[in-house]
Amino acid sequence: MATKTWKIEKDLCRCCHGEGAFNNLAEPRTFLDKVEVYSDMLRECLDIDIPPVPGELCAITYTICNACIARLRDACNFKKQVQDCEQRFMTLYYKNAIQGLKPATKVKEEIEVSIEHAQSDTDADIVLKKEDEDDDDDNHFLGGDDDDGMSDDDLPIKPPKQSVSTMKTRPKPKPKPKAPPVVKKLKPPPKPKKAEPKPAKEKKGKYADEFTFTKKPDGGTEYACKHCQSVFRSNNSYVQHYRQVHLKERPKLRACHLCDVKVPGYMRAFHMEQHGLPAPTCGSCGKKFAYPHQVLRHQKTFHMGEKNFVCTTCNFKFSTNYDLKNHEKTHSSHKPFSCEYCNKTFRWKKSLKTHVMIHLGVKNHACAVCKAAFVQQSSLKYHMAKKHPENPNLY
CATH class of the missing domain: 3.30.160 (Double Stranded RNA Binding Domain)
Structure with missing residues (x-):
């Protein structure tokens, strides 16, 4: 099968593969006083991540046309509309502020029903006599008995219906006398209980006993290690510090699917270059990174000046x-960082570490000419400029 060569003369829209003069996906644009970044809109609205390709094709193939921008903007607006409507609906629903209109119920007319009651013996005798007379008249007109030998006297007799007015009403029972009301004795008001202090909540976490935390004025929390007095802004940062520094637990290694080597996650992209798979690289300056999102952040910061x-x-x-x-x-x-030897305070943690080396006599910066040692690198540079100006390349 012959391979087809795709020659791109102008910018390429990554959403419809149209060619022309288009806008960069990662470059911020202002529309109706609102800043839009199309790569972020694709990721947040449609969950699509479009990475730039390394090399010469980075700039001309990382663009989007105006037609796709309009469709993407409509999709983002529709998603926001649905989210706002759903949030408002659920808020009103949980507040019982939504009521439905119930259909009007039709009231049917009541039908008068006559009630049949058992008759007394005297009434039944009168009815039987009347029916016998009627039967005789009928037989007279009908010409006697039937052929099968049965007369109307053999048929069962149904008692006539009796109107409601002839019903015998039972006397209403006399109401029972009500018992006298029981007077309840008022209980004395309960004595106010003393407010007991609530027990402090126990700190949760596997390494909760290994650090102390303090509340900052802005509402945040600082975590201080009990072993080395290092301060962290989040619990996750402290746990990572404690496991790697004090417990000597190294980060988990990820296995390569092409060989038997295991490397940390941040080194996996550089290891895959040995197998011919290039690491995420900036197309403008050629700098390599461990993750693709670092390339986008690098391009926005250093090349686009965002x-x-x-x-x-x-x-x-x-x-x-x-x-x-x-x-x-x-x-x-x-100045939150203070020296435990002389109580001098510092604004930066690095400045405190350098100051503590003075008390401990740690001099890691040595002169290559006269072997004089210094605590700070700035002191070494000053020494080289004054004592050995003929060797500027040594510092």
Whole structure:
């Protein structure tokens, strides 16, 4: 079977394979004062992830046409409409605020029914006599008895219906005298119970006894390790630290389906390159990453200059929320990290570690010329500039 070559001269829409001058999927666009990122809209609305391909085709094949943009926008609006309507319906339903109109019930007219009652012996005798007379008259006109020898006297006699007015009414029973009401004795009001303090909830988790937690002013929680005083912002980060650092449990290794080698998850993409499968790579600068979502984040940050996180104090923009949080610490006088030897406080954890090395006498930065050792790398650079200016390449 002959292979067909696909030559792309212009931008390619990844949704309909149309060619033209289109918009980038990862580039933010403003529509009706609303920022849209089409790759994110495809992922959130349709659960479709379109990754960029590495190499020269990255820029021209990671686009979308205007017709597909309109259809994608309609799908996102419809999804939001359904979600809002469903949320409002369930809210009103659980509040019993939805009532249905019941159909009007038709009232049927009552039919008068005559009630048959047992007759007394005297009434039955009068009725029998009247029927005998009537039977005689009938036999006279009909010409005597029937051929089979049965007369009308042999037939069973039905008592006539009696009107409701002839009914004998029973006397109503006399009402029984009511018992005198029992007067209930009022109980004295209960004494107010003393509010007992609620027992504190036990900390849940497999390693709950290995750390202490404190509430921050902004409502968050900090987790401090009891072994090394390291501070973490989430319980998951602490558990990972405790298992890998103190319990020496390394991350699980993933097996390669092409060979018998097992590597960590973040190294799997680089290992697969040995089998000819390229790792996720940026098409603009050729940088390689472990996961495809890191390529998109890299392209938005470094190549497109996307910076959506703004400092409220100095209006400085950042590409990630983590960088913004670190920057906001420079505007605050709060220094949470304190030295256990001299009680000096620091804003950054790295600064505290460097300061503690001074107390412990740990000097990891040594001069390659005179073997003088220093705690900080900046001290080593200053030493090289003053004592050995002829060797600028050594620092």
